[in-house]
Amino acid sequence: MSEAQHTAELLKEWALEAGFDRAGVALLEPSEQGQSLRRWLERGEHAGMEWIARRVDLREQPARLLDGAKSALCVALQYHPLVGEAEPSGDLWPRVARYARGRDYHDVMGKRLKALGARILEAFPECGVRPYVDTGPILERELAARCGLGVQGKNTQLLHRDWGSWFLLGELLLTLELKADEPISDICGNCTRCLDACPTEALVEPYRLDANRCISYWTIEHRGDLPDEARDMIGDWVFGCDICQEVCPWNDRPRSGKPLAGDHPWLRLPPERAELDLTGLFQLDREGFVERFKVSPMKRPKLDGLRRNAAVVMGNRGEERYVPALAKALVTGSPTLRRHAAWALGRIGGAEALAALDQALLGEVEEVVRCEITSAVEVLASNRSGEGTRGPSSGSSAKGKELTL
Ligand code: B12
Numbered sequence: 001m002s003e004a005q006h007t008a009e010l011l012k013e014w015a016l017e018a019g020f021d022r023a024g025v026a027l028l029e030p031s032e033q034g035q036s037l038r039r040w041l042e043r044g045e046h047a048g049m050e051w052i053a054r055r056v057d058l059r060e061q062p063a064r065l066l067d068g069a070k071s072a073l074c075v076a077l078q079y080h081p082l083v084g085e086a087e088p089s090g091d092l093w094p095r096v097a098r099y100a101r102g103r104d105y106h107d108v109m110g111k112r113l114k115a116l117g118a119r120i121l122e123a124f125p126e127c128g129v130r131p132y133v134d135t136g137p138i139l140e141r142e143l144a145a146r147c148g149l150g151v152q153g154k155n156t157q158l159l160h161r162d163w164g165s166w167f168l169l170g171e172l173l174l175t176l177e178l179k180a181d182e183p184i185s186d187i188c189g190n191c192t193r194c195l196d197a198c199p200t201e202a203l204v205e206p207y208r209l210d211a212n213r214c215i216s217y218w219t220i221e222h223r224g225d226l227p228d229e230a231r232d233m234i235g236d237w238v239f240g241c242d243i244c245q246e247v248c249p250w251n252d253r254p255r256s257g258k259p260l261a262g263d264h265p266w267l268r269l270p271p272e273r274a275e276l277d278l279t280g281l282f283q284l285d286r287e288g289f290v291e292r293f294k295v296s297p298m299k300r301p302k303l304d305g306l307r308r309n310a311a312v313v314m315g316n317r318g319e320e321r322y323v324p325a326l327a328k329a330l331v332t333g334s335p336t337l338r339r340h341a342a343w344a345l346g347r348i349g350g351a352e353a354l355a356a357l358d359q360a361l362l363g364e365v366e367e368v369v370r371c372e373i374t375s376a377v378e379v380l381a382s383n384r385s386g387e388g389t390r391g392p393s394s395g396s397s398a399k400g401k402e403l404t405l
Pocket residue numbers: 033034036037038040049052097098099133134135136137138139140141151152153155156157158159165166167168169170206207208209211214216217220221239240241242244
């Protein structure tokens with residue numbers, strides 16, 4: 001065995017000891033996806049994620065991120081299915097993406113990568129080391145695909161015949177000479193289940209996702225008010241979206257026969273969060289939010305963003321039981337929440353919703369909120385007179401619609 005191969009094997013073993021489920025070694029050669037990344041950006045399919053467009057050169061040439069970088073030790077951490085974990089109940093958690101129910105993987109994987117890096121430095125003091133999880137200018141799926149941690153599926157997620165796609169990625173860039181692992185070949189074949197199941201047609205063609213239509217983008221990444229089309233699209237997803245993974249045959253069951261993510265307590269939904277439902281999100285104050293979500297990926301859109309999503313989901317569900325909470329939010333919430341609460345009340349309808357809207361209009365001073373309330377009242381009035389066409393949606397009503405922002 002060559003020294004490069006011996007060191008690579010040693011480091012992969014240490015990665016497993018550091019708490020990762022799988023590891024592989026990739027050479028830091030220039031990206032082969034640079035052209036299609038640039039086309040994706042030119043088409044504006046990154047939606048509001050301008051930060052992706054700013055660092056394209058580095059994404060194309062990841063070796064430039066660390067002086068003398070030659071290889072990447074790529075790691076994967078499984079997050080589902082959790083052994084012995086029942087699906088959560090209630091009206092909130094089943095519609096929060098699985099990766100986000102427990103602790104924030106950026107922290108968990110970041111700490112483990114740091115510890116792994118320190119161990120490598122101790123053994124190879126001359127080595128340069130740089131950890132990344134998610135937020136660096138790296139095409140992480142491409143890098144991990146190069147060393148066989150999976151292969152990109154038509155839903156753009158990295159997947160593996162033994163492990164499915166419910167895993168997260170991270171990597172250590174290294175200046176060490178290491179023997180690289182081999183990629184694996186395509187496992188999608190003729191399947192198109194993810195493309196067929198995506199309720200918003202965000203997967204515009206195999207391996208191409210338009211974030212302007214992706215529920216995950218709107219509920220996690222988009223800041224501020226949601227345009228009307230996006231409110232339709234998100235259906236009843238409060239944070240993220242798992243549909244294109246749920247339908248993937250490689251996620252049906254662990255093919256390897258080994259338990260997946262059986263010993264990852266950090267992924268479990270903590271009791272202080274489990275008790276929350278949609279209306280509970282409205283009742284949280286800043287302190288309560290920080291207490292419950294400071295170690296969760298759900299802090300990303302902030303309390304206002306989560307409440308915005310919750311209001312839209314209530315409207316899309318069209319259930320009258322949400323009217324009292326929405327009516328209160330319409331008076332006491334932030335301008336963003338008041339706007340989305342008004343929209344949701346217009347969706348749900350009924351005398352109580354209409355009375356709340358009329359009442360709120362009397363005291364509302366923000367012009368955008370007044371407009372939202374007025375149009376919600378108009379929707380209800382036209383519904384009453386039998387002219388209206390709007391009503392509760394499950395998100396799939398967005399299918400086939402043109403998105404105009
Ligand atoms: C931006 C981003 C998003 C955006 C855009 C998603 C996207 N598909 O790019 C949004 C907010 C929508 C998103 C959603 C999700 N994300 Co995300 N996201 C990222 C992030 C930060 C950057 C991805 C990126 O660079 N996209 C740019 C586009 C252009 O890349 P691409 O889709 O890979 O497109 C290339 C290929 O399709 C390729 N290509 C073109 N033609 C062909 C043909 C073939 C045959 C092949 C193989 C490839 C290929 O060329 C394209 C251009 O480079 C990465 C972390 C990272 N730094 O990599 C996490 C990451 C990809 N996300 C992750 C996760 C878990 C998710 C969600 C599942 C979360 C959720 N449940 O809501 C969803 C899944 C949505 C989906 N179907 O992809 C994980 C994926 C893990 C895995 N197993 O693959 C990552 C790696 C984070 C991590 N560190 O673990 N995400």
